[in-house]
Amino acid sequence: MAKFSGGLCYYYFEVGFFLDLAEKKNDDYWYLLQTRVFEEKLKGAFELLRGEGIEPILIKGWAAGLFYPEEKKRRYTDIDLCVEPESFERALNLVRSERGSRLGIDLHRGLRNLDVLPWEDLFGNSRVLKMGDGAIRVLRPEDHLRVLAVHWLVDGGENRERLWDIFYLVKNRPEGFDWDRCLNSAGEKRRLWVLCTIEVARKHLGLEVGDLPFAERMPQIPGWMERTLKKEWRSGVPLIPLRYCRGDLPLLFKQIRKRIPPNPIQATVDLEGDFDEKRRFFYQLRNFFRRLIVAGR
Amino acid sequence: MKSSETPVARKNGLVVQEVADEVLVYDLDTNKAHCLNETAAMVWRNCDGTRTVSDISKVVEGKLGGKVNEDLIWLALDQLGEKDLLEEKRELSFSGRSRREVIRKIGLATAVAIPLVASLTTPTSVLAAASCACTAGNPAPCAATTCPSTTNCNLAGQCAP
Numbered sequence: 001m002a003k004f005s006g007g008l009c010y011y012y013f014e015v016g017f018f019l020d021l022a023e024k025k026n027d028d029y030w031y032l033l034q035t036r037v038f039e040e041k042l043k044g045a046f047e048l049l050r051g052e053g054i055e056p057i058l059i060k061g062w063a064a065g066l067f068y069p070e071e072k073k074r075r076y077t078d079i080d081l082c083v084e085p086e087s088f089e090r091a092l093n094l095v096r097s098e099r100g101s102r103l104g105i106d107l108h109r110g111l112r113n114l115d116v117l118p119w120e121d122l123f124g125n126s127r128v129l130k131m132g133d134g135a136i137r138v139l140r141p142e143d144h145l146r147v148l149a150v151h152w153l154v155d156g157g158e159n160r161e162r163l164w165d166i167f168y169l170v171k172n173r174p175e176g177f178d179w180d181r182c183l184n185s186a187g188e189k190r191r192l193w194v195l196c197t198i199e200v201a202r203k204h205l206g207l208e209v210g211d212l213p214f215a216e217r218m219p220q221i222p223g224w225m226e227r228t229l230k231k232e233w234r235s236g237v238p239l240i241p242l243r244y245c246r247g248d249l250p251l252l253f254k255q256i257r258k259r260i261p262p263n264p265i266q267a268t269v270d271l272e273g274d275f276d277e278k279r280r281f282f283y284q285l286r287n288f289f290r291r292l293i294v295a296g297r
Numbered sequence: 298m299k300s301s302e303t304p305v306a307r308k309n310g311l312v313v314q315e316v317a318d319e320v321l322v323y324d325l326d327t328n329k330a331h332c333l334n335e336t337a338a339m340v341w342r343n344c345d346g347t348r349t350v351s352d353i354s355k356v357v358e359g360k361l362g363g364k365v366n367e368d369l370i371w372l373a374l375d376q377l378g379e380k381d382l383l384e385e386k387r388e389l390s391f392s393g394r395s396r397r398e399v400i401r402k403i404g405l406a407t408a409v410a411i412p413l414v415a416s417l418t419t420p421t422s423v424l425a426a427a428s429c430a431c432t433a434g435n436p437a438p439c440a441a442t443t444c445p446s447t448t449n450c451n452l453a454g455q456c457a458p
Contacts, residue, residue, distance in 0.1 A: 027420040033321045033330050036314045040325075102325075 031075070038062070038076045041103045043134035045079050048100055054091050055137060056081040057126050059108070059147055063138040064165040066129075067172040074164075082108040084119050113154065113270075114147045116186050125181075142182035145169045146190065149197035154270070156263035157200070157225070158232040158239065167201045171208070179213055192275050195219050200229065224280050228264050239263075242295070262287045304353075304374055305384040306344040321417070322382060330417035331380050336361065337412035340373035341382060350374070361410075369403050372396070373412035380414050 042062055049056050059082055065074035083091045088109040095105045110119050125140045139147060148165045155162075183191045199218050201207040209215050237258055245252040264280035267273075267287035312323040320338035322331045333341055339360060343353045350370050358365040375396065378386045394402075400411055 026417055029316065029321050029332055030330060030417050030420055032316065033312070033314055033323045033417065036321075037312045037323050037325070040312050 031073075035073070035076070038079075039131060039134075042079055042136060043131065045081060045100075045103045045105050046134060046136060048094055048097075048103065049081070049083065049091055052090060052094055054083055054087045054094075055123075056083045056091070057123065057137050057139055058082075059111070059114075059139060059144065060151065060165070062136070063144060064148060064169065066138070067141075067168040068164070069168070069172070072164075078104045078106045080106045080108060082111055084123070085110045111147060114150050115143070116190065117143070140181075141169060141174055142178050145173075145182050146186060146194050149194040150190065150269065152197055153193055153265055156232060156239065156266035157229050158235075158263070160204070160229075160233050163197075163201050163205060166197055167205045167207050170198060170201065170212075183214075189272060189274060192219060193269065196221060196225065196275050200225075204229075219275070222275055222277050224264050224277075225275065232263070259291070260288070262291070303346050303349055304344040305346040306341050306377070307382050307384050311382070322380075324381065327381070329380075331382070332415045332417055333377075334410060334413045334415075336369070336410050337373045337376065337414050340370055340412055341377055344374075344377070344383065346384075366403055368399050369412060372399055372403065373414075376412065376414040380416070382414070 039062070042058070046056065046058075058080065060080045061074075061076045061078070065076065068074045081091075088107070091107055094100050095103075095107050108114075111117075111122060115122065122139060122143055125143060126137050127140055128135050128137050130136075138144065145166070148169065152159070152162055152166065157163075183194055195214070196219055198207065198209065198212075199221050202209050202218070203221065209218060235258075237254060239258060240251075240255055242252065242255055245255050262284045264284055267283040268275065268280060270287050270290070271283055273283050310325045312325065314321040314323075315338075318335040318338070320333040320341070322333065323329075324331070336357065339357050340353055343356050348356065350367055354365045354367050354370045357370065374383065377383050403411055
């Protein structure tokens with residue numbers, strides 16, 4: 001009897017505990033821990049660069065997750081840090097160091113093509129947030145919305161999930177959100193790009209735009225853009241740099257096939273084009289040759 | 298390890314998160330995640346390099362309110378050592394008995410939950426969505442059709458932080 005009850009104890013405590021963990025609890029704990037690990041790495045990334053006198057700005061990821069509701073936490077992958085263009089090489093050496101390479105940092109020279117405002121302006125308007133015992137610098141929400149929208153378009157709108165970044169930033173924007181700063185500080189083309197992205201979030205995710213100051217003047221999503229989004233979301237194949245496909249012929253073929261013809265949204269944004277109803281053929285053609293030249297180099 | 302020895306919990310390279318009565322630990326060196334139940338967590342927290350096994354058993358007894366056999370502490374230390382959560386991993390002796398026998402004995406002698414350290418596994422939904430091929434060592438660029446990150450693999454070879 002004692003042997004039996006002892007065995008039962010063993011089963012209940014050990015096997016039962018594992019079975020318990022194997023279900024929802026395991027997943028919840030895993031995500032919780034991954035978030036904590038990510039936050040530790042994020043703090044570590046800022047400490048690493050600050051140690052050399054470089055102050056980065058975090059974009060996307062955790063910074064976008066700030067606007068998500070508690071019940072729909074955003075998951076993070078890498079740490080996108082932007083640094084002043086003049087400090088880029090120094091920062092890159094740090095990121096490639098043994099310590100830096102463990103942090104999963106995706107380093108950007110300024111905001112690259114994601115924005116046109118000078119670094120000084122973006123940095124001067126950025127803010128520092130407390131995260132535990134660390135401090136994280138992020139763009140001001142107005143700038144971040146513009147950058148997130150452009151980034152989503154640079155990716156050709158292929159990532160439907162990331163459209164939620166736009167959705168929640170608009171929905172949960174802070175009081176006094178300066179729409180003029182967001183839309184009008186980076187030129188007319190980008191203004192329309194951002195508005196189009198908000199309209200996509202309205203149409204496809206149900207974003208409420210009635211309270212926005214420009215609600216009556218929301219642009220129409222161009223037909224070519226709608227068709228591109230449908231195609232991208234149906235295909236589910238994300239764009240991967242071709243250099244990562246070496247040694248995997250089917251993947252390489254899939255990626256080449258994905259690039260021909262070039263994604264019209266990506267091609268337009270790449271060439272700083274207008275989001276009008278005109279055909280995208282010339283944008284795609286120019287984009288194709290431009291990429292070919294870059295690849296050739 | 299003898300009863301007079303003072304075990305030390307590992308601190309470096311770990312991310313620790315408390316959840317209700319349990320403690321979650323992520324090992325940054327091995328990218329493994331563990332869940333310590335209340336008893337194991339209490340033993341681990343008290344491995345401060347000054348308390349002996351006997352001291353720890355008294356602390357646990359005081360906090361959990363049941364008779365605590367030293368075997369229970371040994372069992373916890375055995376598992377903590379196995380998961381690399383102690384500074385020094387040493388061979389533990391259950392006096393020739395198997396772990397199962399020790400558990401049986403503890404289970405009959407105490408009302409305190411048996412200490413357990415379980416490993417967390419990557420959710421299947423994540424594996425399905427992040428079946429990336431980290432091609433050039435870790436961390437390295439990810440190359441996959443459904444990879445959530447196009448830039449980095451973590452040390453476990455997954456497209457994740």
